Amino acid sequence: MVERASPLGGGFRPGSHGDFADGNGVTISEVLKGSIVEANAWPGKEKALAESISATCRLTLPALPGNGAASREGTCAFNIGPGRFLVSGMDEALAGDIIAAIGDETGTVTDLSHGRTVLSIEGPRVEWVLAKLFALDFSLTAFPVHAGRATAHHDVFVQIQRRGEKRFEFYVFRSFARAFAKTLCRAAEDVGYTIR
Amino acid sequence: MSPRRTRTGGLIDRARTIRFTFDGESYTGHAGDTLASALLANGVSLAGRSFKYHRPRGVFSAGIDEPNVLVTLLREGVREPNIPATQIEIYDGLRAESQNRFPSLAWDLGAVNQLGGRLIGAGFYYKTFMGPVIGPLKGTRFWMMCEHFIRCAAGLGRADYEADPSRYERVNAFCDVLVVGGGIAGLMAAEAAAKAGKRVILAEQEPQTGGFARWSDETLDGKPAHQWVAELTERLTRFDTVRLLPRTAVWGYYDGNTLAALERVHDHVARTPKGHARQRHWTIRARDVVLATGALERPIVFPGNDRPGVMLAGATRRYATEFGVLPGNRTIFFTNNDSAYEAAVAIKRAGGHIAAIVDVRPRIGDAATALATEAGVVPLTGRAVAGTKGSRALSGALVQAFDAETGRLSGEARPLECDSLAVSGGWQPVLHLASQAGAKPVWDEDKQAFLPPEPAQRWTGAGAFLGKFSSADALASGRDAGLKCAGKRPSRARLPEIAPEALNPAPAPVLEIRGRGKAFVDFQHDVTADDVRLAHREGFVSVEHLKRYTTLGMATDQGKTSNVPGLAIMAAARGITIPEAGTTRFRPPYSPVAIGALAAERYGDLKPERFTPMHDWHVEHGAEMTPAGLWHRPLVYASAGETVEQAYIREAAAVRRSVGIVDVSTLGKIAVKGPDAATFLDRVYTNTFSTLKVGKARYGLMLREDGIAFDDGTTWRLGETDFLMTTTTANAGAVMQHLEYCLDVLWPDLRVHLTSVTDQWAGAAIAGPQARAVLERCVTGTKVDNETLPFMGIVHGQIDGALVMICRLSFSGERAYEVYCGAGHGQHVWEALMEAGEPFDITPYGMEALGALRIEKGHVTGAEIDGRTTARDLYLDWMLSKKKPFIGSGLMDRPALIDRNRLRLVGIVSLDGQKLGGGAHLVERGSSDEPGESIGHVTAYCYSPALQKYIGLALVRGGKARHGTRVLLSDPLRRRFGQVEVVSHHFFDPDGERMHG
Amino acid sequence: MLIDCPHCGPRDLAEFSYQGDATRTRPDPASTDTKAWLDYVYNRPNPAGLHREYWQHAGGCRAHLVVERDTLTHEIRSVAFARSADSGDAA
């Protein structure tokens, strides 16, 4: 198979940047997911769709607004809109598996493996950095682990899943990824950040 | 030792000396000083010139309400004008300049405006500069001539012409309780809410919490008040659910309990550390808000009240107690209430001399009398200050008998010597935010002040904001407000004991002393009491008109000191009460906000941008990139020495001759899936898609509901229920939104899902006679011959290991293919195509060549589908199905939309061999100076390598009927006037033999 | 201003885009009644007070909502999915 090129370009350089007076505030990295799909249920079939995803991905995905789940192998799924879920995993075959698993009467699946770029940000100051970009409450009570949110930073549409207490994954449209990564890094300069 | 600095006392750090300059002169101050306190300590009384009359002005207040001493800071390579000196914390190396003076503060030429002062009254500019009715300077032209001179003389600080290099940022915050104001009341509220487990943000506009407690000289349970608040503040920092924001002014209260605040993060240090913001804009969404914004002192308006040395009484108290600075050697107090007596005692204790206390009230109470005794004076009751003496500094006050009932002065005016005059007209709660939040303040006759209204949003008041001016009230109401926000009842638990006991600060209803000479209401905009009365005489009696006519309260201080006195004077002129006169609604911002702080990261190099998967290749291969919406696209790939025009002509010619390749990844792409997908497309497109066979594409046109053309593109049927729609680059977002609207609102019963897949696919169009040969060299897994891949056919295969989908489409009119692959493989596939094209000298081409090729073919784009044209205007009537309704079919046949004389699409050819110009008009007669009536305009033009002429597309009245006629091109902006021929817009290969071949 | 999206919860106004009057009624698609079409496309009551409007949560879940809003105070009385709301256009 042909290797997928990263959209982030030369400006996204591994290393430490910004003010390290108080140590490394956050670590930013690109997550090279093998598969990303959007699964979309017909009205009334939300539960059936979530169950199909759960079975295929070996996780427990509640069919509720903003909910999400992640498997031990790192396959994740979260809700991004009414009846809509974003599912991703490291395995390139996963997209095909999900497409095969979800029948026409349940909903549709669209492959976005190339179309979305996933950035991970984690570290003690992650909530501070994200508060600069999004009008979302990132406190753990308002935004629990595994939960998902669809939001926007200006014109950049972003889907976010909380993967840990201090770790988030961002799904951005690939064409916006370079500019978004730059904005994210800029926002992290005051707390110090490492690109990995 | 600075001349006005006390020997001991104050909260400044006397061990730390700080050096700064003001108007180039070096001074020293101490850590904890503001620029205002440091200047006063150095005996600098003249510190500014006024807006209109260039009158000398000195420090008037000690806080955010300062109207007079606005300075320009020179910092990190920027001039920042109009900063109140009372808001500037000094640091080593601070450089400040006074404003609105020339050549210097002491000798200001503009001060001649004072001589004509009587002429420059309210409405002066409106009346004077309307200009004559006729003649060369009629109307606004006269104003435009005068404006230049006026702008030099009037105004505040001068902004820089350079870009602001400061870094700003925006932060979003969420909390249960936002406490605005860090005085005793705010601190108590924050602690009560935090103890109840609430997430709290406390914003204080000053560098330190405490407010009034920092200079009240009170004790709480025997502890100095400032120490007590420091301890409480320290306790608050231990909650991890509390965020304290010092130097943060909450300046806007918006719908949904959304508040805006500005944090001056690094303005108090010489340099903003790298990577940090100088200022930070907060958007705070609070479930509940506690307004503990305190109160501001009002001046009394009297003749000569703007002389440097006249200051608010509370400000003198603050300077003496907090900063250890005396306002002068001999201070006179002038008041209508008891609070000035406490100030007098503070000055006395700090080592100052009180020359007199002048009180408009005929009698005063025992408490005030006792304080006067402590200050060492017998109050002059039933008297008023009717004027002041001095020029650049105050030298005396004229005191006269005054009847508070009638407001009349009588008897001889007695001059009293002084170099400082401290004035108190009572206190006004700071209601700006409550007013912004949507409710009208209520006048309280006893307190002679506007009090907060019933909340229109979720806020609770506390402390002096409520008109409760004592520290004991602040403690209790603050705690109760915090508890209320936590859903709890008021507490009866013991509160600290406060000494000394508070006075009743209710003032006498006197806010103006009418005498001879200019009496200023709004110091910053130079609005006098007479201006207010003039506005009344001329009929501008409503407070909103008064404000706009005189500009009262419209300066950067938002009328903090002038609002109530201005209303009182207007009410008196109208013979009505203050509540009858009403008050204006406060609007954001409460205090000035730098535009940069609002723009933050939306400005400069962090604007959102979109890059195609082949972007880096284009740049490496010499492409000149051009913005297309948020996208960056190659304009041309110019070789050395080539102009843009030469480059695109070469590129377009290569396509017609052999083969070219262009990046079309930016086209909008929408996956349309579901059992009703075909039905859905039939409804949104003017033509039919349900008849389209799997594996084929079709060109489609969409209209808006009003019958105007909206967008065009091809849609590919990839499966029975699976379509891939493409849109124009510019309309991708709008089309998606339109389709989502149709599904959500118009036809929720249709089972169709939409997903934006623009970014999933990289697209490259291969065009030219050799296009098929290029594909044959690199595509595997499928044939690409005419039979397998006819015009509008789709095949799936691979190029160099990457999966591709190829559709035979043509925008250029050549035999052409669009090759799509996963975006992550885009550059890989592009490079493979380049390699396969090498024997045919494959030429990458940009937007300019793409444009030239489509103009030659007469294909329309956004320049022609411009939101005004119909399908018929573009000769796309053949796409309007008669067999089914579709969006726009209801209104597209309206008479005006099918009129024969509408602007319709034609081609034009330059007859003089000169370039055409986009946007140029077409006329039938006239000359370059006086062109005739426009009959249309040019939408696009190019040099056509195929025709070897300058050609263009145009929308012209009558369209086709003009083919073969000659008209004139009028383009005054580009100084171009010449003859063109109107022709069919299908310039090249009108029968499409090349693309079908 | 915040809009309480029934899917996402309260979100900032900046995430939403206005999609017009929600009280209009779209004529039958095949209708040739020009007046009915003109009313649908152009004529708006523009009330001072309560108004029903479409808003799309474009920077969020993408759903179209019917928002009942007071045009005088900006107060939002109710928010519902356009798909389930009993609105004119849904007819």
Ligand SMILES: [Zn+2]
């Ligand atoms: Zn939503």
